[in-house]
Amino acid sequence: MVVRENFENSLQELQTKMTEMGELAISSLEKAFTAFKTQDIELALRVIEEDNEIDDLEEEINQFAIWLTVKEQPVARDLRKIIGAIKISSEIERIADFGVNIAKSAIKIGSEHSLISLTQLESMKDACINMLQKALQSFIDENIVLAKEVGDMDDVVDEYSNETYKQLTTYLSEHPEETNQLVQLLFINRYLERTADHITNIAESAAYLIKGRRYDLN
Amino acid sequence: MVVRENFENSLQELQTKMTEMGELAISSLEKAFTAFKTQDIELALRVIEEDNEIDDLEEEINQFAIWLTVKEQPVARDLRKIIGAIKISSEIERIADFGVNIAKSAIKIGSEHSLISLTQLESMKDACINMLQKALQSFIDENIVLAKEVGDMDDVVDEYSNETYKQLTTYLSEHPEETNQLVQLLFINRYLERTADHITNIAESAAYLIKGRRYDLN
Numbered sequence: 001m002v003v004r005e006n007f008e009n010s011l012q013e014l015q016t017k018m019t020e021m022g023e024l025a026i027s028s029l030e031k032a033f034t035a036f037k038t039q040d041i042e043l044a045l046r047v048i049e050e051d052n053e054i055d056d057l058e059e060e061i062n063q064f065a066i067w068l069t070v071k072e073q074p075v076a077r078d079l080r081k082i083i084g085a086i087k088i089s090s091e092i093e094r095i096a097d098f099g100v101n102i103a104k105s106a107i108k109i110g111s112e113h114s115l116i117s118l119t120q121l122e123s124m125k126d127a128c129i130n131m132l133q134k135a136l137q138s139f140i141d142e143n144i145v146l147a148k149e150v151g152d153m154d155d156v157v158d159e160y161s162n163e164t165y166k167q168l169t170t171y172l173s174e175h176p177e178e179t180n181q182l183v184q185l186l187f188i189n190r191y192l193e194r195t196a197d198h199i200t201n202i203a204e205s206a207a208y209l210i211k212g213r214r215y216d217l218n
Numbered sequence: 219m220v221v222r223e224n225f226e227n228s229l230q231e232l233q234t235k236m237t238e239m240g241e242l243a244i245s246s247l248e249k250a251f252t253a254f255k256t257q258d259i260e261l262a263l264r265v266i267e268e269d270n271e272i273d274d275l276e277e278e279i280n281q282f283a284i285w286l287t288v289k290e291q292p293v294a295r296d297l298r299k300i301i302g303a304i305k306i307s308s309e310i311e312r313i314a315d316f317g318v319n320i321a322k323s324a325i326k327i328g329s330e331h332s333l334i335s336l337t338q339l340e341s342m343k344d345a346c347i348n349m350l351q352k353a354l355q356s357f358i359d360e361n362i363v364l365a366k367e368v369g370d371m372d373d374v375v376d377e378y379s380n381e382t383y384k385q386l387t388t389y390l391s392e393h394p395e396e397t398n399q400l401v402q403l404l405f406i407n408r409y410l411e412r413t414a415d416h417i418t419n420i421a422e423s424a425a426y427l428i429k430g431r432r433y434d435l436n
Contacts, residue, residue, distance in 0.1 A: 066301065069284065070291050083284065090308060169401060173394040179387050186401055187408065 028099030036106040047103035054096040061089040098191040105184040120160040124192040139206035150203035151217030157196035246317030254324040265321035279307040316409040323402040338378040342410040357424035368421035369435030375414035
């Protein structure tokens with residue numbers, strides 16, 4: 001029983017690290033977005049710098065998960081939980097990379113007046129953050145309903161993204177003098193659409209943990 | 219001795235799967251690029267469909283690597299090799315995703331006359347394929363010289379990418395009627411630049427295997 005208890009504690013620790021990583025990714029997206037909206041170059045640089053922390057945490061989770069696998073030789077749901085942690089931390093790292101990309105876009109546009117209000121990007125960012133929280137909760141609580149909600153929200157983000165693409169390209173063909181910023185906004189639109197895809201992958205990992213078979217929530 | 223031989227065979231099998239995955243990713247990039255250049259929608263659809271094969275192979279490599287870790291409890295270089303395989307297969311999967319993205323861009327532009335000759339994109343694609351072959355060879359042969367060459371080539375791709383970005387945005391501000399295709403070309407420029415980054419990560423995994431410490435080849 002003590003052995004099992006130790007193992008449960010280790011799984012708990014793994015989840016704590018995942019939650020921490022998720023919070024850092026959310027903070028990266030929020031800060032990068034603010035940096036873009038307010039043309040705050042210093043904040044953008046900080047997002048890029050702080051990404052190292054997220055990379056280190058992913059490395060830590062991987063090492064810990066491998067150590068746990070070698071030590072405990074887990075099977076079934078326990079093994080799925082550990083593999084899930086490895087996969088999910090890799091998805092979170094990718095999401096945080098999009099935060100870095102948005103920060104780099106902020107630096108590229110510099111001090112031009114922001115055209116972000118032309119788009120649905122802010123709503124997309126908010127939806128992504130909400131989705132990420134739900135997806136991680138779904139894995140930790142083994143709650144399939146939350147995982148399915150994430151899949152539904154991905155459709156909403158895709159709709160926003162299509163709409164934003166049309167708005168921006170139409171505006172671009174009428175205002176070629178704004179090319180620089182509009183191209184960066186098109187990139188951000190793409191990053192957020194991909195962010196939602198990666199979060200959906202996290203929800204699929206949660207569904208795999210819970211049900212023991214692959215789900216397509218997309 | 220027989221145990222060691224079995225383990226060596228298993229590592230060999232892991233590398234064979236990685237090589238296969240690498241070849242599929244290269245084929246995905248080549249086909250997607252041809253589809254874009256020649257406006258071949260059917261070929262583009264095939265690239266998207268065939269991506270499942272690459273995803274399955276990644277899953278197979280992960281399962282095999284975990285099974286091998288649990289069974290053999292490897293340490294030092296052996297463990298680094300197995301973890302390297304997991305990391306590299308995840309990078310290859312991301313690279314193949316860019317192939318899918320290019321294929322989707324091909325579908326989006328449909329039958330417009332190709333403006334790709336305005337750019338360095340073809341050279342970037344060729345450089346990426348060359349880099350990927352070198353990076354995988356570097357891991358398999360434990361050849362640090364090849365890994366460093368990949369890092370140097372990444373700088374070349376970055377230069378091409380900056381140049382292409384400028385060419386395309388300048389052309390775009392003068393030809394707003396071509397917005398649709400030019401935006402897709404800007405995306406492809408971004409995908410290829412990121413592809414080279416992911417290949418550099420593979421070379422860094424190879425360097426870590428060989429030297430036992432982290433290298434920054436970027």
